[in-house]
Amino acid sequence: MNQDLDQDSPLDPAAMLALVEREQSGIPRQMARRVPWILLAWGLAWFFGFGMLWLIDGAKPWFSVPLPVGVITFAALLAAATAVSAKIGSGVSRGIRTNRAAAFTGTVFGITSFAGFIAVYIFAIGLSVNGMPESLQAIYFPTAIGIIIGLTYLFAGAIWHAVPSVVMGGLLLVVALIAPFFGYPNNYLFFAVAGGAVFFGGALSVALYTRGRVR
Amino acid sequence: MDELDPVIHAQARLRIVSALATLGQGDSITFPRLLELLDMTAGNLSTHLRKLEDAQYVLVTKMHEGRTPVTYLELSKLGRRAFEDYTDALRALLGAQS
Numbered sequence: 001m002n003q004d005l006d007q008d009s010p011l012d013p014a015a016m017l018a019l020v021e022r023e024q025s026g027i028p029r030q031m032a033r034r035v036p037w038i039l040l041a042w043g044l045a046w047f048f049g050f051g052m053l054w055l056i057d058g059a060k061p062w063f064s065v066p067l068p069v070g071v072i073t074f075a076a077l078l079a080a081a082t083a084v085s086a087k088i089g090s091g092v093s094r095g096i097r098t099n100r101a102a103a104f105t106g107t108v109f110g111i112t113s114f115a116g117f118i119a120v121y122i123f124a125i126g127l128s129v130n131g132m133p134e135s136l137q138a139i140y141f142p143t144a145i146g147i148i149i150g151l152t153y154l155f156a157g158a159i160w161h162a163v164p165s166v167v168m169g170g171l172l173l174v175v176a177l178i179a180p181f182f183g184y185p186n187n188y189l190f191f192a193v194a195g196g197a198v199f200f201g202g203a204l205s206v207a208l209y210t211r212g213r214v215r
Numbered sequence: 216m217d218e219l220d221p222v223i224h225a226q227a228r229l230r231i232v233s234a235l236a237t238l239g240q241g242d243s244i245t246f247p248r249l250l251e252l253l254d255m256t257a258g259n260l261s262t263h264l265r266k267l268e269d270a271q272y273v274l275v276t277k278m279h280e281g282r283t284p285v286t287y288l289e290l291s292k293l294g295r296r297a298f299e300d301y302t303d304a305l306r307a308l309l310g311a312q313s
Contacts, residue, residue, distance in 0.1 A: 010224045017305045019226060023233035030252055095248025097287055099241030 029210045031092055036207040038085045039168075043199030045081035049074040050142070050192035058185040105159060113152045120144035138184045142191055146176025164209070168202045219308075222270040223301045227255065227263045232272065232298045235290035243276065243289035264288065272297055 010016060052073045055065040065073075098106065124132070124140055132140070153169030156162065175194045179187040223229055230253055238244060244252075250260055267273040272294030276287040290298070 008225050008227065010219075010229075011226060013219075013305050013308045016224070016226075016229060017302065017309065019229055020233045020302055020305075023230050024237055027234050027237045027252055095245035096238065097243045099239060102239055102242065 025212075029212060032206060033210045034088045034091060036203040036210070038088050039199050039203035039206060041081040041084035043196050043203060045077040046199060047192050047196030049077040050188045050195065052077075054185050054188035054192060056185065058189055109155065109159060112155075113148065116148040116151070117145065120148060135184060139180045139187060142187060143176045143180055146172060146179065146191065146195065150174075150176055164202055164205050168198055171198045218304050220297055220301045220304075222266065222272060223297060225263070227259060228267055229301075230255075231260070231263055231267060232290065232294060235273065235288065236295060236298050238290070240292070240295065241289070243274075243287035246286040246288060249288055267294065270294075270297075 011019065052065055052070040055063065056067055056070040057064065120141075124137065124144070127140070128137070150169045150171075150173035153165050153172060155169070157165030157167075157169055172195065175191065175198060178194075179190045182190045223232055231249070234249065234253055235244070246257075246260070250257060253260065264273060264275070268275050271291055274289045274291045276289070278285055278287065
């Protein structure tokens with residue numbers, strides 16, 4: 001509690017201005033301290049989850065993961081990452097009450113992201129009804145979901161002025177749009193490696209930022 | 216130094232106001248969370264908050280969340296303006312000195 005020493009007295013103007021700048025950059029860093037764990041959880045979920053989906057057909061004839069095992073592992077990893085996000089995310093905003101406009105923005109943002117996932121699912125049903133073959137679903141679903149996730153990160157970065165989120169959103173969009181060109185099942189491998197790398201890179205850059213290594 | 220606001224021109228109160236100014240206008244923070252972010256003692260934070268509240272720079276809202284009493288702290292419009300004027304004055308002073 002060194003701050004208690006002589007806190008009623010001012011320093012010279014330059015030191016006081018430095019104190020303002022230190023405090024104003026330090027508070028957001030402290031608040032984001034645990035965010036890298038969220039990004040690390042998603043990186044692991046993408047890397048191992050999409051990796052398991054790729055292993056269903058991607059390494060044949062040498063090795064193959066049974067379809068239910070691959071799908072269930074993928075779903076379980078996504079659920080675990082969602083739980084980590086919810087737990088840590090609530091801690092980040094702990095004790096802070098936003099004004100009405102910000103609360104409205106946050107609520108609409110959350111609903112819009114969720115609606116995006118529902119929309120791509122309903123769109124897939126519509127395409128299936130109109131003859132989309134099953135083989136295309138393995139291309140459509142990850143890319144459609146990847147686009148929604150990329151846009152979610154982009155908009156989050158725009159709303160809350162978070163540059164790493166904008167960069168990650170842009171990169172995830174690129175990953176989602178390149179993946180179909182690898183075809184099934186290698187699109188899953190691309191999602192695992194490139195998508196996972198985006199999250200791992202995001203976790204590292206936010207970790208460096210919270211430790212004051214980057215501005 | 217005459218033009219520097221004496222309410223803000225103290226290390227502890229400047230830290231508090233700087234921290235509160237990082238929140239959006241109209242956003243508030245609980246006393247324990249601010250305590251944690253500033254790494255001050257509860258007594259010290261309370262003392263300086265009272266001075267800021269007396270100057271109407273900080274709004275204190277006491278409420279209950281369930282059965283738990285919670286105190287929210289927020290930089291008032293007057294406090295935000297005073298903080299901006301203070302940092303402008305510091306920069307002007309430093310500019311004049313250099």
